[in-house]
Amino acid sequence: MPEIVNMKLLFNSLLYSILGVVVFWVSFIIVDKLTPYELWREIVERKNQPLAIVIAAMCLGIAIIVAAAIHG
Template identity: 55%
Template sequence: MDVTILINSIIYALLGVLIFFVSFIVVDRLTPYDLWKQLVEEKNTALAIVVGATALGICLIIAAAIH
């Protein structure tokens, strides 16, 4: 196995996670309410589904851009 392929895979994985984290923070800041309070304290299931779908959408875009 070529070591450069492994290193490149690790770099792209970390880059993808970093981009996802930053973009999710942006989504959190753009919402007019506190996501953590709504999800954890008030157990807003509908919002949890929307946030999960948003996270999956962001991940698909990042994966397609890196691939």
């Protein structure tokens, strides 16, 4: 009976997904520490929309880099 799901490929996908999320959050925390103010307070409490757009672009950039690094 053929395997429907290759367990090795599933494990590798889960491992790389978790690794990608961890790398993304670590890089976001580093960017948050490098900025002169608290990003969350600026975006949520003070409704700083331009900063939110810049942070969203940064998040997309980091996600693309992590995905490309994992993909190979």
